[in-house]
Amino acid sequence: MKQFLEGAVAIARTVSLCRPGVVAAYPITPQTHIVEELANLVESKKLNAEFINVESEHSAASCVLGASATGVRVYSSTSSQGLLLMTEVLFNIAGMRLPVVMCCVNRAVSAPINIWNDQQDIITVRDAGIILLFAENIQEACDLHIQAYKIAEDKNIMLPLIVNIDGYILSHGYEPVEFPSQELVDKFLPKYEPEYKLDVENPMTLGPLQGPEYYLESRYAIQDTMENEVMNKIEKVADEFTKTFGRKSFGFVEEYKLEDAETVFVAMGSICGTIKEAVDELRGSGEKVGVLRLITYRPFPKKILFDSLKKAKKVNVIEKAVSLGSNGILYTELTSLFYSRCVEENLPKFSGYVVGLGGRDVSKEEIIDIYKKNKDVEIEFLNIKKENLGSYI
Amino acid sequence: MINEKNINEGSLLTSGHTACAGCGQSLAAKLVIDASGKNTIVANNTGCLEVFSTGYPNSSWKVPFIHSLFENAAAVATGIESALTHLGKNEQINLIAQAGDGGFADIGLQAFSGLWERGQNVLTICYDNEAYMNTGIQRSGLTPLGTATTTSPGGNLKYKKNLVEIALAHNCVYVATASVHLPLDIQRKVKKAHSLKGAKFLHILCPCPLGWRSDTSKSIEIAKLSVETGLWPLLEYENGVLTNVRKLKSLSPVEEYLKLQGRFKHLFNSENGKKIIEEYKKIVERNVKKYNLLEETK
Numbered sequence: 172m173k174q175f176l177e178g179a180v181a182i183a184r185t186v187s188l189c190r191p192g193v194v195a196a197y198p199i200t201p202q203t204h205i206v207e208e209l210a211n212l213v214e215s216k217k218l219n220a221e222f223i224n225v226e227s228e229h230s231a232a233s234c235v236l237g238a239s240a241t242g243v244r245v246y247s248s249t250s251s252q253g254l255l256l257m258t259e260v261l262f263n264i265a266g267m268r269l270p271v272v273m274c275c276v277n278r279a280v281s282a283p284i285n286i287w288n289d290q291q292d293i294i295t296v297r298d299a300g301i302i303l304l305f306a307e308n309i310q311e312a313c314d315l316h317i318q319a320y321k322i323a324e325d326k327n328i329m330l331p332l333i334v335n336i337d338g339y340i341l342s343h344g345y346e347p348v349e350f351p352s353q354e355l356v357d358k359f360l361p362k363y364e365p366e367y368k369l370d371v372e373n374p375m376t377l378g379p380l381q382g383p384e385y386y387l388e389s390r391y392a393i394q395d396t397m398e399n400e401v402m403n404k405i406e407k408v409a410d411e412f413t414k415t416f417g418r419k420s421f422g423f424v425e426e427y428k429l430e431d432a433e434t435v436f437v438a439m440g441s442i443c444g445t446i447k448e449a450v451d452e453l454r455g456s457g458e459k460v461g462v463l464r465l466i467t468y469r470p471f472p473k474k475i476l477f478d479s480l481k482k483a484k485k486v487n488v489i490e491k492a493v494s495l496g497s498n499g500i501l502y503t504e505l506t507s508l509f510y511s512r513c514v515e516e517n518l519p520k521f522s523g524y525v526v527g528l529g530g531r532d533v534s535k536e537e538i539i540d541i542y543k544k545n546k547d548v549e550i551e552f553l554n555i556k557k558e559n560l561g562s563y564i
Numbered sequence: 565m566i567n568e569k570n571i572n573e574g575s576l577l578t579s580g581h582t583a584c585a586g587c588g589q590s591l592a593a594k595l596v597i598d599a600s601g602k603n604t605i606v607a608n609n610t611g612c613l614e615v616f617s618t619g620y621p622n623s624s625w626k627v628p629f630i631h632s633l634f635e636n637a638a639a640v641a642t643g644i645e646s647a648l649t650h651l652g653k654n655e656q657i658n659l660i661a662q663a664g665d666g667g668f669a670d671i672g673l674q675a676f677s678g679l680w681e682r683g684q685n686v687l688t689i690c691y692d693n694e695a696y697m698n699t700g701i702q703r704s705g706l707t708p709l710g711t712a713t714t715t716s717p718g719g720n721l722k723y724k725k726n727l728v729e730i731a732l733a734h735n736c737v738y739v740a741t742a743s744v745h746l747p748l749d750i751q752r753k754v755k756k757a758h759s760l761k762g763a764k765f766l767h768i769l770c771p772c773p774l775g776w777r778s779d780t781s782k783s784i785e786i787a788k789l790s791v792e793t794g795l796w797p798l799l800e801y802e803n804g805v806l807t808n809v810r811k812l813k814s815l816s817p818v819e820e821y822l823k824l825q826g827r828f829k830h831l832f833n834s835e836n837g838k839k840i841i842e843e844y845k846k847i848v849e850r851n852v853k854k855y856n857l858l859e860e861t862k
Contacts, residue, residue: 229675230675233636233640233643236639240643241643241644243646243651374626376618380619381620382619
């Protein structure tokens with residue numbers, strides 16, 4: 172039965188179905204409702220977990236690191252500055268091969284301080300060795316959380332995973348959400364039983380010093396796991412999820428009206444809903460246009476992206492983050508991918524649009540306008556208001 | 565009885581690590597873990613101790629040991645404690661979160677404050693060698709007045725932060741200081757701490773020949789003088805009440821302590837240095853009065 176719920180509450184209740192043993196988080200908008208609901212579930216004994224009120228996001232991440240290393244399933248969530256404060260620990264969690272699962276409720280980064288949505292926070296830690304998934308809607312956010320543990324905790328993977336949801340749009344929005352039964356989730360998710368953990372019966376040293384003779388291999392091992400085990404597992408888990416719960420899960424990408432598309436929009440997260448509406452409208456007037464929605468950003472599904480986009484004439488990359496002084500980051504990665512694989516002729520032209528930073532709304536009409544103008548641009552900040560610039564520069 | 569011949573026998577911190585000769589911290593850490601026993605998990609901040617004892621693929625630790633970052637051992641230990649509680653094992657396992665002075669009193673203080681305030685069932689230990697020794701002798705918040713370090717070459721202008729008072733302000737169930745020249749005292753305090761449920765704090769002064777610029781054979785003598793000059797009072801508090809003070813028959817002159825260490829050499833060559841030595845005497849006076857350090861004469 173579907174329940175009409177706020178995104179944050181729906182995610183918290185889904186996490187509870189996954190039975191984490193330790194939850195630690197620090198308050199930050201717009202993530203806070205997730206941990207508040209988890210605190211309620213622990214308090215009312217619906218979730219058998221330790222809920223730790225820590226003194227910072229750095230400690231929230233460190234706390235779940237310690238608990239995960241002790242062999243217990245863990246959960247945390249954060250946003251924006253909180254994620255940046257965790258950054259050091261996130262690299263550490265990945266390097267220590269701990270399957271910490273988190274939600275990042277994506278929000279702009281200061282300064283100026285701004286609590287509204289974009290994806291600059293998570294994109295800034297893309298290199299940490301974390302599996303990164305992006306949800307389009309609340310249902311998918313919940314579904315990805317269930318899959319997250321199964322992917323991260325696989326004994327051949329053992330890497331952290333962050334499910335990304337757009338701040339406010341998904342965290343505070345309401346949607347009818349379908350919840351699986353506890354029984355079905357228990358069947359889908361095996362118990363977390365790591366091979367290596369802090370155990371007085373079998374003492375091990377975790378987090379040792381590694382010199383130049385070993386460090387390179389430790390980092391290579393993460394790359395190798397990302398490109399092989401994780402790539403295999405995500406597809407398998409998505410298929411198994413679809414079969415078990417009777418609801419489609421896409422895995423790496425969702426191809427929307429791509430078959431004969433000459434122009435393709437590429438984007439991540441909730442903005443894909445708006446883009447799909449624009450595409451529907453354009454299709455209605457006979458335009459050959461589609462959307463490639465990227466769900467798995469790390470590992471970057473290189474071959475899938477290349478194969479999906481190579482037949483297009485034009486690719487418009489729409490992203491809510493930027494590498495200031497360079498280009499949009501997804502744009503850079505896609506163009507780099509095509510350059511390194513440019514064995515074929517007639518490859519698409521790419522244009523990069525930076526949109527919606529700090530919560531600026533992006534409308535269907537603006538997407539249609541991008542299509543119609545069909546510019547060739549490396550980077551364009553969409554909807555810059557000239558009258559606002561005077562005070563900044 | 566522990567002596568130099570048997571101290572490594574059956575130790576849970578095995579020899580063969582790469583600590584410097586005369587290292588006070590390696591001695592203290594060994595005493596701590598051996599008093600804690602094999603049912604112990606250690607979370608360690610980055611610093612000399614982790615570097616000299618865990619060079620991959622070797623480890624000196626015969627108990628479960630985790631090192632994560634410079635400032636987060638207290639938060640990592642919080643997670644371990646929570647996980648043990650979830651697994652129903654909290655009562656059976658001793659948990660230690662330990663750090664050097666920089667890792668504890670500077671960059672790690674926020675996390676230790678959080679652990680103390682939450683009353684996590686963890687023994688927190690500061691191995692205090694009074695500067696960032698692992699990175700090359702830079703000044704920390706626990707570097708004493710007048711000390712020459714690589715970032716205070718003319719002598720540190722600040723007083724040492726009082727960690728004991730900070731721990732007491734958090735209502736830790738047990739707070740104590742110790743010195744490496746008294747191994748049985750350290751071990752008694754460790755056992756006492758583990759016997760109590762809640763947040764515990766043990767502050768151990770650890771001579772460092774490299775950073776203190778002292779002879780490697782003098783570490784124990786220097787540690788002894790730190791106490792016998794009245795500069796490093798040995799204290800025990802339970803639930804905020806001072807329950808034990810190591811009394812002194814008489815006070816050794818502070819100059820005896822300072823003169824053995826190159827880091828204080830400049831104090832004897834200048835007028836300003838002499839003022840600082842006078843300041844040390846005032847610190848001793850305050851300690852004697854505050855903790856009633858001297859045995860009463862009959």
